[in-house]
Amino acid sequence: MNYLNIYSTVINNFLKKNKNAYYLLKLGIFIGKNYVKFFPDKRLPKSLRYLHQITFDWTYKGMTSKRCVWVNLFAPAEILLAFNLDPIFIEAISAFLSGLGLEDELILRAESFGISESFCSFHKVFIGAVLSNLLKKPKFLVATSSICDANLNTFRFISESLKIPFFFLDVPREYSKEAKDYLKLQLKELVSFVEKETGSKLDLHKLSRIIQIENQVRSQMKECLELLGKKQIPTTLTFEMFMLYTSHTFIGKEETLKFYKMLVEDLRNAKVRDKKGVFFIHTLPMFEENFKNLFNFNKDLTIIGMDLNYDFLEELPTDDPIEALSIKLLKNPYNNDFEKRIEHIKKLISLTSPDAVIQVCQMGCKQSIGCSMLFKEEFKKLDIPFTFIDVDCVNKKNNNHGQIKTRLEAFFESIK
Known part of the structure; x- marks a missing residue:
C-alpha cells in the first residue's frame, strides 16, 4: 500500500x-519531518541524512509558523533570520507540493485565474496553492529582481490577493559604488519595513554573527568543491536540490554550518571517484523518471554538484552587515551578464573536474533557455561534453519522457 499516493x-x-x-x-x-528523523535512509551518508532533517524542519516552520515570511531564492533572508522570523523560498514550497502530486490541480487553479500557460510552473504551482487557501498566510513578502523576471509579478499578485505587505528590492545589474549605495539604502528601508511589521528592532550584532557564520559556511563549501573533484558519495537529485536551502535562504544558520562540516568529513572519508561525474547548470529535474533512474544512487554516474549551490563564494565584511549584503547581492554572477556567469562556472568546473555538464532548461524560464547555445560554445572550447535538455521540474505532465530518454541515452553513450 502506497500511503503517499493515498494522502x-x-x-x-x-x-x-x-x-x-x-x-x-x-x-x-509534521509526519514527514519526524519520519526522516527517526527512519533515515541508510543508503545516505550522515551529512545528507542531517540535511534531510533540517530542510523538512525549515519547510514545516516556513509553512506553518506564525512568523513565516515568503521570499524568493535570492532575497537577503539574513535580515529576517536576525529578527527570528521563519523565511521559506516559494520555489521550495512548489517543489514540495509537486512531490506530493498536487501540481496538476494547483496549476489548473492558477491558469483558470488567468495565469499564462507559458508562465514558470514553480510560480504557477505556488499561485495555485495561494488561490486554493492551501498555505498559511505569512506575515509579509520579500523578493528581489535578481535573475528571475517572474518574481515581481508573482509576489505582487500574491500580495494583492492576500492583502499582505510586500517589499521588493531592485538589484542593479552592474557593481559600482553608486549601485552599492543605492542597494544599501533599499536594505535599510527593508530593515525599517521589518521593524514596523514585527514591532522589534534589528540587533546588528546578531546580523553580524549571521554573516560570520556565512563566511565559515563558504569556507566549508570551497573545501567541498575541491573534494568533489576527487571523491564521491551516494546521493540523489533531491538532495542536491535540498542544498539550495543551505546555500541560500538558511546559509547563516548554525545548522547549515554543521551540515557542511559533516559533508566535508563524509567526502574526506569517501571512496575515490570511479564513476562518471556530471555537473548540472541551473536546476535539477528531481521528479523526471529518466533523470531519477540515471542519477539516484546510480552505480555508473554520480552527481558532482549544481552551479546555483555555489553561486557566491566570496568572504563578506562583518563590521557592516548591511554593506555585506549589498555586496553579496550585487556581485552574484547570476545577477550579471553571461560572461560573468560563465567565468564563475568555469572556476567551479576546474575545481570539480566533471566528465560531463548538463544544463537543465526549466520550461517557461527565459533566463535558462536563452543562454544554452552560448554554454555549448564555451564547453566546446574546454573540450567538456555538454548538452542542454528542456525539462519541467514541477509539472510532470509537461515532459516528453520518451524524447528526454533518447537525449540522455545518446549523450551518455557519447562519453563512455
Whole structure:
C-alpha cells in the first residue's frame, strides 16, 4: 500500500471540492519531518541524512509558523533570520507540493485565474496553492529582481490577493559604488519595513554573527568543491536540490554550518571517484523518471554538484552587515551578464573536474533557455561534453519522457 499516493489523492479531492486542505497538509509535513528523523535512509551518508532533517524542519516552520515570511531564492533572508522570523523560498514550497502530486490541480487553479500557460510552473504551482487557501498566510513578502523576471509579478499578485505587505528590492545589474549605495539604502528601508511589521528592532550584532557564520559556511563549501573533484558519495537529485536551502535562504544558520562540516568529513572519508561525474547548470529535474533512474544512487554516474549551490563564494565584511549584503547581492554572477556567469562556472568546473555538464532548461524560464547555445560554445572550447535538455521540474505532465530518454541515452553513450 502506497500511503503517499493515498494522502495525495485525499488532498487533491479536497482541492477539487474547494475544501480547505491546509491542516491536512500541515499534518503530512509534521509526519514527514519526524519520519526522516527517526527512519533515515541508510543508503545516505550522515551529512545528507542531517540535511534531510533540517530542510523538512525549515519547510514545516516556513509553512506553518506564525512568523513565516515568503521570499524568493535570492532575497537577503539574513535580515529576517536576525529578527527570528521563519523565511521559506516559494520555489521550495512548489517543489514540495509537486512531490506530493498536487501540481496538476494547483496549476489548473492558477491558469483558470488567468495565469499564462507559458508562465514558470514553480510560480504557477505556488499561485495555485495561494488561490486554493492551501498555505498559511505569512506575515509579509520579500523578493528581489535578481535573475528571475517572474518574481515581481508573482509576489505582487500574491500580495494583492492576500492583502499582505510586500517589499521588493531592485538589484542593479552592474557593481559600482553608486549601485552599492543605492542597494544599501533599499536594505535599510527593508530593515525599517521589518521593524514596523514585527514591532522589534534589528540587533546588528546578531546580523553580524549571521554573516560570520556565512563566511565559515563558504569556507566549508570551497573545501567541498575541491573534494568533489576527487571523491564521491551516494546521493540523489533531491538532495542536491535540498542544498539550495543551505546555500541560500538558511546559509547563516548554525545548522547549515554543521551540515557542511559533516559533508566535508563524509567526502574526506569517501571512496575515490570511479564513476562518471556530471555537473548540472541551473536546476535539477528531481521528479523526471529518466533523470531519477540515471542519477539516484546510480552505480555508473554520480552527481558532482549544481552551479546555483555555489553561486557566491566570496568572504563578506562583518563590521557592516548591511554593506555585506549589498555586496553579496550585487556581485552574484547570476545577477550579471553571461560572461560573468560563465567565468564563475568555469572556476567551479576546474575545481570539480566533471566528465560531463548538463544544463537543465526549466520550461517557461527565459533566463535558462536563452543562454544554452552560448554554454555549448564555451564547453566546446574546454573540450567538456555538454548538452542542454528542456525539462519541467514541477509539472510532470509537461515532459516528453520518451524524447528526454533518447537525449540522455545518446549523450551518455557519447562519453563512455
